[in-house]
Amino acid sequence: MFKKKWLTAPYLVFILCGTVIPLLAIVYYGFTDQEGHFTLANITAIADEEHAKALGLALLLALICTVVCLLLAYPVGLILRKHAGGKKGFVVFILILPMWMNFLLRTFAWKALLANNGVINGILGSLNLDPIRIINTPAAVVLGMVYDFLPFMILPIYNVMAKIDNNLIEAAYDLGASGKTVLTKVLLPLSMPGIISGITMVFVPAVTTFVISQFLGGGKIYLIGNIIEQEFTLNGNRQLGSGLSLVMMVFILISMALLNKFDKNGEGSIV
């Protein structure tokens, strides 16, 4: 096994170029000013009203998105576990099919669907129903997030659910448990690792997204991701962008640490 160590070399190079070096660069820029002197200003900039609001909104929308995904995905996991039989794989395939389409395209499609004179309102209008005004609101952003990230919740939950031995469920019923007790005392604790990794896989990309808020928020909804993106691109202030990125990373790490506390065995965590 040890002889084959060189096989890991490409992977190490990849980690080095893809993760370590960029991370070091961000840390460097985050703690320096335009002239290259050490400063904490880029970090403390998070306290600016505009930045703090964007971070708060990002955390809030990501949280709502995560909860909605969980509430949608868990019943799917339960139903797939109980029914579907040999068709399980196919149903999961259908559910995660959107994942195979380009992320930008998917989000853009929602923009077209939700627009005030878009597809949905066209249909509503032809049915003589009131049009919906949802585009460019936080609700539209959450909708886009849920649509984009739901498969990342379904997959890990389905995976742990499918592995739960049916004998355990029967044993619980045999010992007098009601359906509700089986859910709370057996299914939920046993599927916790899947729930945790699902939450991680949805929350992290949701809190950092800027594409969804840009497309579906119509430039009116600023999430921390949008601010950072603008600092790097429009304003060319990579120092401020790096500093804010570091703050966001810390928030994500704190969320993950809190989350992992629920997961005794740490099996499900991916961080």
Place this chain on the structure above:
Amino acid sequence: MSNILELQHVSKKFDNDLVLDDLCLEVKENTFMTLLGPSGCGKTTTLRIIGGFITPDQGRVLFEGKDITNLPPNKRQLNTVFQKYALFPHMTVGENIAFGLKISGKSDEYIRDKIKYALKLVNMDDYANRDVTMLSGGQQQRIAIARAIVNEPKVLLLDEPLGALDLKLRQDMQYELIRLKNELGITFIYVTHDQEEALTMSDTVVVMNQGYIQQMGTPENIYNEPENAFVATFIGDSNILGGIMLRDKLVRILGVDFPCVDTGFGENKPVDVVIRPEDVILGEAGKGQMDGVVSHLIFKGVHYEMEVQAGGFEWLVQSTSMFPVGQPVSLSVDPFNIQIMNKPESEDEEAVVVDV
């Protein structure tokens, strides 16, 4: 003794495959009943119908005279010990045992006492706080039993509970289960495909094949008086020969007339004859009922096992005295060791109806 449990004309189909056909079974209170049969004969299905995990297509399940056919498993006064233990991996030993007690709303003190009592009963006194996933197979099995019996079920269902254990542990657990059964004074319904296990442990053995009950009786009864060729071959080793019942108490086997004790088969009627290998008496050539030559010899520990060619049939013989290969010997059989059975008229009938 009254019937604690009754299956009345129970049938079950899985995808057009008739697994149980018009099965009737009565279980007396406080017995150790074993369902015995080859793989796929419907033992687990029968047990799961009793447990409430499967609803029969036809027929009724009675518990203490009351119809429970449609009662869900969590409402039945019976508990199951699952073949693969099915212990909850996210709970300790104690929490596993307490699961049913908590649901029925018992006090903490009662639960603590019960856990202690149950662990003592299965000889695992100090294990309450252990992680169940760290236990050996035999220990997990004991905890599964403890978890079931603390709920004081009137009937305990066990589906091949010793199937995954090694031989030595199996034998120990067999004795422990018998002891438990006697201490608890409850009814055990036990599923196994191991005939030795069935004979050792049970008060009543139910031999099943292809969804039918072939024979039901005490272990002695099943072993000594198999009702058909299936039971005879499935339980222990046996010589099964075609014969003709000449008249009451006389049967012709391989051209030789053997006195026997069976009556009521009519005259000159073709029958099947079962003779257990340990019931064949070998002796000096010419001094028995039939002569033959030893063709195989194996030492089995307690006895020798030999094959003897006689009358064109290869007899399986077990004896504590040894006759070397090639030696001419005589065979004789005591009349009461010859078991006569009706010959099945067709292949199909072999799996057929034995009403109990």
